[in-house]
Amino acid sequence: MARYTGPVCRLCRRDGMKLFLKGTRCDTAKCAFERRDSPPGMQQTRRGKLTDYAIHLREKQKVKHYYGVLERQFRRYYSEAERLKGNTGDNLLTLLERRLDNVVHRLGFGLSRSAARQLVNHGHITVNGRAVDIPSYQVRPGDVIRVKNKAKSLDRVRQALGEGSGRDIPDYLSVDSEGVPEGIVGRLPSADDVSLPVQTQLIVELCSR
Known part of the structure; x- marks a missing residue:
């Protein structure tokens, strides 16, 4: 299966937050996000206000990068979360956490x-x-x-x-x-067990379009 093989620090910089993709290294002075928290690319300053679509997309990408899944696999998780009883966003995080x-x-x-x-x-x-x-x-x-x-x-x-x-x-x-x-x-994980701050409602709104 295809997987992302590029520099993972770029993902943290793109999402605007630490995703701790390098483990304990992210807590040290070597962390690239600490040294340069601007988005990757040639631009040195952040762009203007994000569009509504961009806000929704960034939330989805943040979860994908955090758990290391690609788009097709993420869509399968979302489809399964929709079929389960309860809140779709919480179901999605539970499946990923499992x-x-x-x-x-x-x-x-x-x-x-x-x-x-x-x-x-x-x-x-x-x-x-x-x-x-x-x-x-x-x-x-x-x-x-x-x-x-x-x-x-x-x-x-x-x-x-x-x-x-x-x-x-x-x-x-x-x-x-x-x-x-x-x-x-001991039990099934819940959305509260996820250490990543995420607004699942934005993901649901994006994927249900």
């Missing part, structure tokens, strides 16, 4: 979502004792997310846990880093 690569990141096994996605793709993560290498896998309440009991897998995850110590773990997850690191999904 992605395995996101959960691995939120547990602290990967410093960023891209690092967590690589862990999943390379087969370092198991779900309920079975190896799962699909980053978009939807976790369910009761699922046990565990690191493979292999030296290479354990070294990578323990390094990430050490560098990201002190990170807040969302309420819907519990983690045990003693021995072989593992996490348990």
